[in-house]
Amino acid sequence: MAPRDLDRAPRSRGQTEGVSRRAFITASAAVGGGLMLDLSLPLYARSSEGAMSRGPATLNAYIRIAPDNIVTLIAKNPEIGQGIKTTFPMIIAEELDVDWKNVRAESAPYDPRAYGAQFAGGSLSVPMNFEMLRRAGAAGRQMLITAAARMWNVPASELTTEPGVVVHKARNRKVTYGQLAELAARVPPPDLSKVPLKDEKDFRIIGQFIGGVDSPRIVKGEPIFGIDVSVPGMRYAVYEKCPVYGGKFVSANLDEIRKLPGVRAAFPVKGGDDLAGLLDGVAIVADKWWQANKALEKLQVKWDEGPSATHSTEGFAKAAAEIGKQPAGKTIKKDGDVDAALASAAKVVEASYEYPFIAHATLEPMNTTAHYRKDGKVEIWSPTQLPQQAMGLVTKTFGLKESDVTLHMTRVGGGFGRRLSSDFIVEAVAISKEIGEPVKLVWNRRQDLQHDIYRPGGFHFFKAGLDAQGKVVAFRDHFVTFGEDNKPGNSADMGPNEFPATFVPNLDLGLSTIPYRIPTGPLRAPQSNALAFAFQSFIDELAHAAGKDPVEFRLELLGEPRPPEVLQTRFGTQVGFDNGRMRDVVKAVAERSGWGKTQLPKGVGRGIAFYFSHQGYFAEVVQARVSPVGEVRVDKVWIVGDVGKHIINPAGGINQVAGAAIDGISAALGQKITFARGRAVQTNFHEYPLIRMSQAPQVDVHFLQTDHPTTGLGEPALPPVVPALANAIFAATGKRVRKLPIDPAELRTA
Amino acid sequence: MSYTINVNGQSRTVEVEGDTPLLWVLRDELDLKGSKFGCGMGLCGACTVHINGQPVRSCVTPISAVGEQPVTTIEAIGETEIGKRVQEAWLKADVMQCGYCQAGQIMSACALLEKTPQPTDKDIDAAMSGNICRCCTYPRIRAAIKDAAGLPTADTREV
Numbered sequence: 004m005a006p007r008d009l010d011r012a013p014r015s016r017g018q019t020e021g022v023s024r025r026a027f028i029t030a031s032a033a034v035g036g037g038l039m040l041d042l043s044l045p046l047y048a049r050s051s052e053g054a055m056s057r058g059p060a061t062l063n064a065y066i067r068i069a070p071d072n073i074v075t076l077i078a079k080n081p082e083i084g085q086g087i088k089t090t091f092p093m094i095i096a097e098e099l100d101v102d103w104k105n106v107r108a109e110s111a112p113y114d115p116r117a118y119g120a121q122f123a124g125g126s127l128s129v130p131m132n133f134e135m136l137r138r139a140g141a142a143g144r145q146m147l148i149t150a151a152a153r154m155w156n157v158p159a160s161e162l163t164t165e166p167g168v169v170v171h172k173a174r175n176r177k178v179t180y181g182q183l184a185e186l187a188a189r190v191p192p193p194d195l196s197k198v199p200l201k202d203e204k205d206f207r208i209i210g211q212f213i214g215g216v217d218s219p220r221i222v223k224g225e226p227i228f229g230i231d232v233s234v235p236g237m238r239y240a241v242y243e244k245c246p247v248y249g250g251k252f253v254s255a256n257l258d259e260i261r262k263l264p265g266v267r268a269a270f271p272v273k274g275g276d277d278l279a280g281l282l283d284g285v286a287i288v289a290d291k292w293w294q295a296n297k298a299l300e301k302l303q304v305k306w307d308e309g310p311s312a313t314h315s316t317e318g319f320a321k322a323a324a325e326i327g328k329q330p331a332g333k334t335i336k337k338d339g340d341v342d343a344a345l346a347s348a349a350k351v352v353e354a355s356y357e358y359p360f361i362a363h364a365t366l367e368p369m370n371t372t373a374h375y376r377k378d379g380k381v382e383i384w385s386p387t388q389l390p391q392q393a394m395g396l397v398t399k400t401f402g403l404k405e406s407d408v409t410l411h412m413t414r415v416g417g418g419f420g421r422r423l424s425s426d427f428i429v430e431a432v433a434i435s436k437e438i439g440e441p442v443k444l445v446w447n448r449r450q451d452l453q454h455d456i457y458r459p460g461g462f463h464f465f466k467a468g469l470d471a472q473g474k475v476v477a478f479r480d481h482f483v484t485f486g487e488d489n490k491p492g493n494s495a496d497m498g499p500n501e502f503p504a505t506f507v508p509n510l511d512l513g514l515s516t517i518p519y520r521i522p523t524g525p526l527r528a529p530q531s532n533a534l535a536f537a538f539q540s541f542i543d544e545l546a547h548a549a550g551k552d553p554v555e556f557r558l559e560l561l562g563e564p565r566p567p568e569v570l571q572t573r574f575g576t577q578v579g580f581d582n583g584r585m586r587d588v589v590k591a592v593a594e595r596s597g598w599g600k601t602q603l604p605k606g607v608g609r610g611i612a613f614y615f616s617h618q619g620y621f622a623e624v625v626q627a628r629v630s631p632v633g634e635v636r637v638d639k640v641w642i643v644g645d646v647g648k649h650i651i652n653p654a655g656g657i658n659q660v661a662g663a664a665i666d667g668i669s670a671a672l673g674q675k676i677t678f679a680r681g682r683a684v685q686t687n688f689h690e691y692p693l694i695r696m697s698q699a700p701q702v703d704v705h706f707l708q709t710d711h712p713t714t715g716l717g718e719p720a721l722p723p724v725v726p727a728l729a730n731a732i733f734a735a736t737g738k739r740v741r742k743l744p745i746d747p748a749e750l751r752t753a
Numbered sequence: 754m755s756y757t758i759n760v761n762g763q764s765r766t767v768e769v770e771g772d773t774p775l776l777w778v779l780r781d782e783l784d785l786k787g788s789k790f791g792c793g794m795g796l797c798g799a800c801t802v803h804i805n806g807q808p809v810r811s812c813v814t815p816i817s818a819v820g821e822q823p824v825t826t827i828e829a830i831g832e833t834e835i836g837k838r839v840q841e842a843w844l845k846a847d848v849m850q851c852g853y854c855q856a857g858q859i860m861s862a863c864a865l866l867e868k869t870p871q872p873t874d875k876d877i878d879a880a881m882s883g884n885i886c887r888c889c890t891y892p893r894i895r896a897a898i899k900d901a902a903g904l905p906t907a908d909t910r911e912v
């Protein structure tokens with residue numbers, strides 16, 4: 004057969020639309036006479052061993068097999084550095100039974116009718132898709148077997164596969180997948196719920212260290228990120244918004260701006276009131292981005308700043324201190340009688356904790372290229388984590404139909420939750436609409452830090468009682484968060500299962516809100532990344548007050564293993580906190596780090612913390628050293644995690660877990676966004692420091708592979724590292740970190 | 754103004770204002786998009802290129818200051834022996850997460866190995882601390898540099 008370029012072969016994409024109830028296959032005749040097998044398999048999410056299920060959802064896994072045995076497998080979710088473009092094809096390849104060296108991975112276009120949910124968030128890609136992708140691969144394998152059975156006229160039961168070939172052992176003959184592809188394309192697809200899956204102990208690809216599929220292009224600097232998009236005739240733009248969130252445009256020196264070198268247009272854009280949507284601003288369009296960005300230096304805008312111009316970090320702290328003295332506005336969970344238990348406790352411990360707003364600061368700044376054509380059709384190229392949201396916001400903002408909009412997802416230079424929002428996408432579309440030309444909008448770093456969708460700050464007022472044996476008998480948290488009338492804002496909430504809920508007989512979790520008008524939203528391990536610091540630090544205080552070893556105290560608090568609750572969440576049925584699994588990771592991390600067995604010099608200490616989030620169990624030990632002037636250096640982090648049975652790709656898995664821990668340390672050491680006169684103060688990395696090579700600790704990552712469903716790992720390793728660090732600092736100095744980021748001045752001993 | 758610079762062994766002429774940073778000349782005039790924009794203030798290293806073999810933050814280097822000096826970018830670093838070894842070590846260690854910082858990391862690593870073929874952990878800290886990795890791939894960057902230098906990859910810093 005003539006060689007041909009698979010990527011250029013015509014594919015009948017439209018054929019999959021509207022087909023939802025049966026497996027669907029197309030065999031496309033391609034240029035040069037080759038053939039490909041397109042499996043587009045609507046699969047129904049089934050309960051993955053009962054742990055996590057979704058309502059009916061369809062998934063179409065595309066498998067293309069070329070005559071030369073090269074197999075192209077499609078990854079449907081955005082690639083944000085979590086490695087999904089490698090992981091998803093690995094899962095399909097495993098069941099299809101092909102050699103990884105013959106696999107080519109491709110990112111899917113945005114097409115929810117063909118692919119179902121396409122997003123990168125919540126550490127959900129693997130738990131939501133693991134079994135479905137296995138079935139997609141297994142169905143492909145079975146069709147190839149059926150094709151061989153027909154060709155040889157033997158029962159399929161006599162056939163088996165080896166990587167890339169169907170084998171007939173009885174007659175000692177083989178045929179390659181490439182040779183079978185054409186025939187297999189005419190085989191009726193099997194019932195996906197019945198298609199047999201491999202015995203997991205036979206996995207050859209899942210569990211292997213496999214490098215990222217795009218990495219060979221990245222080391223050569225190939226243009227694969229959103230910011231690298233180039234469209235013929237494209238202009239470049241910047242967009243300046245009111246520094247006070249939601250402020251309105253009044254006037255600007257636009258005539259002056261229009262005269263600057265390279266500037267093609269400068270105009271105000273009318274926005275709405277959604278702080279994560281299109282907001283009022285001034286667009287400057289130029290021949291080159293540098294010219295547009297430079298013109299910003301001359302831009303003077305008069306804004307009507309509106310009511311949130313009074314916001315300040317100091318004001319928030321004052322309000323929190325006042326509110327913290329009052330009873331909580333809303334009860335989250337109440338068990339027993341906390342007041343009575345406190346009154347009769349042998350010891351009462353009280354402390355308040357505080358953490359700041361922080362920004363995502365993805366290294367690739369927000370950007371989007373958009374072309375709003377004269378005929379009302381819109382084409383968008385964007386690094387997004389959540390294309391559905393982008394599509395929804397674009398169609399709503401501009402009164403378009405989904406069929407008017409084509410959205411290309413590019414590789415994403417860091418997500419961390421920032422690109423679950425689509426503010427930067429509607430801005431690009433608005434600018435292109437005004438000028439009638441394609442435009443690439445790129446934010447500068449100041450705009451990125453000052454217009455993030457922030458992780459909200461928060462305040463916790465704790466009070467707990469210990470009995471004479473040092474057992475926790477009463478626990479209260481009054482969480483002062485941001486929101487309206489005791490309704491927390493986006494990612495500012497706390498649930499009723501926050502540990503130690505249900506592990507202490509008398510417990511009271513409540514919250515109150517400080518009104519605010521600042522955009523907030525999820526940042527890697529939302530809520531958990533902040534709550535873990537407060538709760539696991541305070542629990543450490545209780546351990547010390549009880550005169551117990553922090554590991555022993557935690558194991559006692561966790562108690563004997565008991566069956567976890569089954570919870571209904573917006574992601575479907577999930578199994579709740581399993582204290583037995585947590586005990587195991589706590590014990591394992593103590594063991595691996597040599598907890599209690601190591602003599603540490605003065606000024607060096609170790610701390611432990613654990614946290615359950617995103618269905619993952621993580622316990623971490625941090626060793627930190629604090630200099631006499633209060634400078635903190637983290638030497639090492641030991642991590643033990645339990646995310647179920649499989650680490651699909653340890654290459655990416657370990658990298659992300661280590662990265663999550665260093666990321667948490669980075670935030671704890673230096674990051675805060677402060678507000679003054681309603682505006683974010685920090686402008687670039689000198690004011691918003693990210694951790695650097697010389698500060699990055701050694702990380703020991705270990706997984707307990709348990710007989711539980713495989714879940715995600717991009718997020719759950721982050722939360723416990725922050726309190727583990729704070730607890731290590733206490734061990735090193737006797738000083739308790741109750742406010743983030745860590746302030747060296749507070750830790751000075753000299 | 755018209756400027757002629759020597760990029761990856763080729764002489765290239767562009768019409769730009771003299772204060773235009775080399776980064777934007779590379780990206781938007783010469784279509785060499787491997788060098789990345791991260792901060793624009795010399796703080797993150799995403800835009801690192803070599804000028805005369807020295808690592809330079811191209812976002813704060815005006816085109817007018819470049820002159821005839823040879824500029825090497827990530828697109829051509831694989832043509833050098835060290836560059837090739839570093840790229841291979843990067844792939845072997847699977848350093849990348851999002852990958853956005855890695856062009857700059859590789860350029861800094863190559864400059865380090867050019868000057869210090871057998872770097873210590875301290876040398877690595879000194880040479881690499883101008884490059885931010887938001888995904889925090891630092892342990893693997895450290896290991897890959899050592900691997901490219903033919904050294905054992907273990908972290909030898911005090912614990």
Ligand code: FES
Nearest residue numbers: 791792795798812
């Ligand atoms: S973009 Fe040049 S150092 Fe950050």
Ligand code: FES
Nearest residue numbers: 851852854887888
């Ligand atoms: S790999 Fe994402 S910034 Fe370094």
